[in-house]
Amino acid sequence: MVLGKDIAIIKGNIAFTPSFGQLNIAENSFVVIQGKKVKGIYRALPAEYRNIPVTDYQDALIIPGFVDLHFHAPQFANRGLGFDLELLPWLENYTFPEEAKFQDVTYAQAVYKKVVSALWQWGTTRVVFFGTIHKAATAKLMELLATAGLGGYVGKVNMDRNSPGILMETTGQSLLDTEMFIKETIGRYELVKPIITPRFVPTCSPELMSGIARLAMQYNLPVQSHLSENTGEIAWVRELHPECQNYASVYDQFGLFGKQPTVMAHCIYNDDAELALMAKNRVYVAHCPYSNSNLASGIAPVRKCIEQGIPVGLGSDVAGGHEVAMSRVMSMAIEVSKLKWLASGKKEKFLTIPEALYLATKGGGSFFGKVGSFEAGYDFDALVIDDSSLEVAASNRYSVEDRLSRFIYIGDHHNIIARYVAGKKIEKPQF
Numbered sequence: 128m129v130l131g132k133d134i135a136i137i138k139g140n141i142a143f144t145p146s147f148g149q150l151n152i153a154e155n156s157f158v159v160i161q162g163k164k165v166k167g168i169y170r171a172l173p174a175e176y177r178n179i180p181v182t183d184y185q186d187a188l189i190i191p192g193f194v195d196l197h198f199h200a201p202q203f204a205n206r207g208l209g210f211d212l213e214l215l216p217w218l219e220n221y222t223f224p225e226e227a228k229f230q231d232v233t234y235a236q237a238v239y240k241k242v243v244s245a246l247w248q249w250g251t252t253r254v255v256f257f258g259t260i261h262k263a264a265t266a267k268l269m270e271l272l273a274t275a276g277l278g279g280y281v282g283k284v285n286m287d288r289n290s291p292g293i294l295m296e297t298t299g300q301s302l303l304d305t306e307m308f309i310k311e312t313i314g315r316y317e318l319v320k321p322i323i324t325p326r327f328v329p330t331c332s333p334e335l336m337s338g339i340a341r342l343a344m345q346y347n348l349p350v351q352s353h354l355s356e357n358t359g360e361i362a363w364v365r366e367l368h369p370e371c372q373n374y375a376s377v378y379d380q381f382g383l384f385g386k387q388p389t390v391m392a393h394c395i396y397n398d399d400a401e402l403a404l405m406a407k408n409r410v411y412v413a414h415c416p417y418s419n420s421n422l423a424s425g426i427a428p429v430r431k432c433i434e435q436g437i438p439v440g441l442g443s444d445v446a447g448g449h450e451v452a453m454s455r456v457m458s459m460a461i462e463v464s465k466l467k468w469l470a471s472g473k474k475e476k477f478l479t480i481p482e483a484l485y486l487a488t489k490g491g492g493s494f495f496g497k498v499g500s501f502e503a504g505y506d507f508d509a510l511v512i513d514d515s516s517l518e519v520a521a522s523n524r525y526s527v528e529d530r531l532s533r534f535i536y537i538g539d540h541h542n543i544i545a546r547y548v549a550g551k552k553i554e555k556p557q558f
């Protein structure tokens with residue numbers, strides 16, 4: 128290695144969370160980046176780097192990029208609609224009719240450009256997307272995400288039962304299209320990859336679940352779905368699969384529960400056996416507090432999951448959630464955790480800012496590998512936050528931790544002045 132080659136240095140007030148609850152702050156410090164990865168963080172620059180130019184962000188905050196573990200890209204036009212319904216009628220009356228439109232790739236492209244632009248704007252650097260059953264539209268979503276320089280997993284959705292005719296596949300076609308989609312996209316992009324995406328148990332037959340589990344193994348792909356979101360949904364799964372002990376074991380019996388890296392959205396009502404299985408199989412929870420409030424689903428026991436060793440990240444769950452901004456998903460996660468604390472007789476401790484930041488960065492980021500932190504060897508995904516517009520009076524001196532808290536609660540995308548993904552500065556998408 129030639130010293131200085133491939134090295135970039137940026138400077139500012141650095142904050143990141145190496146573990147749940149731990150906030151590391153390095154004021155006025157340097158991040159040395161080698162290629163895609165963090166080499167180290169230094170308060171004083173080591174002599175070997177002194178001849179390398181520094182991008183000095185001065186008083187700005189530098190934090191890891193946000194990770195959204197659960198986002199339905201085709202539901203973007205439905206944000207804010209139908210929140211007087213619970214999950215199942217909401218899917219039938221709002222979600223499925225909108226998703227059916229993605230048969231038309233021109234419509235899909237118009238929506239997906241807006242989705243990817245919104246992610247860039249709000250500082251989401253990695254995302255796990257649901258597309259629709261349509262492979263052409265979903266491949267277009269991957270292309271747009273990759274063109275923008277963002278990272279993600281993107282799933283062509285599978286649904287072959289209990290769905291409206293306009294949005295139902297035959298089992299055979301679903302498997303064929305999924306394999307074709309995988310072959311077309313698996314090697315095409317560096318940071319954007321396919322993910323196996325059974326919508327949820329009620330819309331996937333046993334044959335389909337077994338078939339896509341085989342594809343996940345064959346192509347070494349991760350898996351995403353929904354689990355225990357709504358009491359009506361759970362009762363329906365019990366009716367469909369009386370042979371199974373619980374909802375999680377339906378996925379498990381078909382090979383979709385942790386044989387490959389797996390993320391399940393919601394997980395509000397898991398019983399102890401399901402939690403133990405998630406911990407054993409390292410199945411992730413995507414906690415989606417806006418969606419769980421909008422659809423009156425409930426409040427997920429996030430701290431309990433973490434205490435049991437289950438990996439947890441945050442999801443916007445657009446369009447059950449109306450917010451793309453992971454900063455706001457963080458504050459909402461804290462807010463609902465306080466309602467849960469009250470409902471538990473002040474027993475289940477609520478989330479703190481460092482805990483929520485961990486969930487929105489390293490917690491979800493670990494689904495991608497070494498992502499979501501500034502420890503050495505991590506991909507350098509970062510946001511540079513100029514929060515000077517949040518100042519009220521020059522005499523108010525805020526600590527870095529307080530500035531972070533204020534950005535999360537009252538900041539917006541105007542405060543994000545630079546974004547990096549895997550060492551590269553990402554400019555506003557030109558579409």
Ligand code: GUN
Nearest residue numbers: 199222326327353418447
């Ligand atoms: N369960 C199955 N499909 C969906 C969906 O699109 N959104 C949510 N929130 N839950 C689901």
Ligand code: FE
Nearest residue numbers: 199353392444
């Ligand atoms: Fe969802």
